[in-house]
Amino acid sequence: MGDRKILLIGSAAAIGLLAGGALFLTQQGGAGTGCSASTVAGGMDAFGTEFTLTRQDGQRVTSAEVFDRPSLLYFGYTFCPDVCPLDSARNAEAAALLDEDGMEVQTVFVTVDPRRDTPEVLADYTSLFSDDMIGLTGSDEEIAAVNKGWRNYFKANDAEDQEYYLVDHMTNTYLVMPGTETVEFFSRDTPPEVMAETVACHIGATS
Numbered sequence: 001m002g003d004r005k006i007l008l009i010g011s012a013a014a015i016g017l018l019a020g021g022a023l024f025l026t027q028q029g030g031a032g033t034g035c036s037a038s039t040v041a042g043g044m045d046a047f048g049t050e051f052t053l054t055r056q057d058g059q060r061v062t063s064a065e066v067f068d069r070p071s072l073l074y075f076g077y078t079f080c081p082d083v084c085p086l087d088s089a090r091n092a093e094a095a096a097l098l099d100e101d102g103m104e105v106q107t108v109f110v111t112v113d114p115r116r117d118t119p120e121v122l123a124d125y126t127s128l129f130s131d132d133m134i135g136l137t138g139s140d141e142e143i144a145a146v147n148k149g150w151r152n153y154f155k156a157n158d159a160e161d162q163e164y165y166l167v168d169h170m171t172n173t174y175l176v177m178p179g180t181e182t183v184e185f186f187s188r189d190t191p192p193e194v195m196a197e198t199v200a201c202h203i204g205a206t207s
Contacts, residue, residue: 049180054119
């Protein structure tokens with residue numbers, strides 16, 4: 001484990017966030033395919049949007065190119081002292097468990113802090129968790145639009161410090177199927193084993 005990963009995960013710094021997501025997201029009994037542990041006001045099809053963003057290798061990519069396989073989508077930022085690295089590691093572990101069962105699932109990290117999260121910074125960050133993790137950034141307008149598409153709240157607390165600021169943000173992970181279809185969300189207290197089991201159910205139901 002690299003020094004930076006240890007520092008990120010071990011940091012005790014405070015962070016402002018909306019843990020567990022918005023009030024309109026609730027976790028309860030399954031519905032739909034029989035795989036879901038979540039219900040959402042308006043239905044899961046209210047989540048998602050088409051986009052063009054910049055990948056960590058500097059290439060511009062569309063949502064169709066990103067979501068060409070089942071994906072665990074997370075919104076965060078690389079300067080996040082503890083929550084984002086822990087969630088990213090959990091998502092990568094769930095994807096690894098699915099890979100062991102022959103299911104190809106990728107992890108996608110969309111920044112809520114495009115000012116600091118350049119493609120180079122994202123490349124360094126995503127490499128800490130998985131060789132296959134996709135990191136995405138863009139202009140302020142592009143990032144705002146994609147966050148709006150997934151109803152993800154975020155706010156930079158940069159009024160007094162333009163460099164070492166924290167960002168409030170939601171911490172849900174979304175399961176997005178090919179075609180940018182969001183079918184499930186996971187709160188940050190969902191264990192990787194439970195996440196992998198639910199994702200496998202959704203994959204089986206659509207295959």
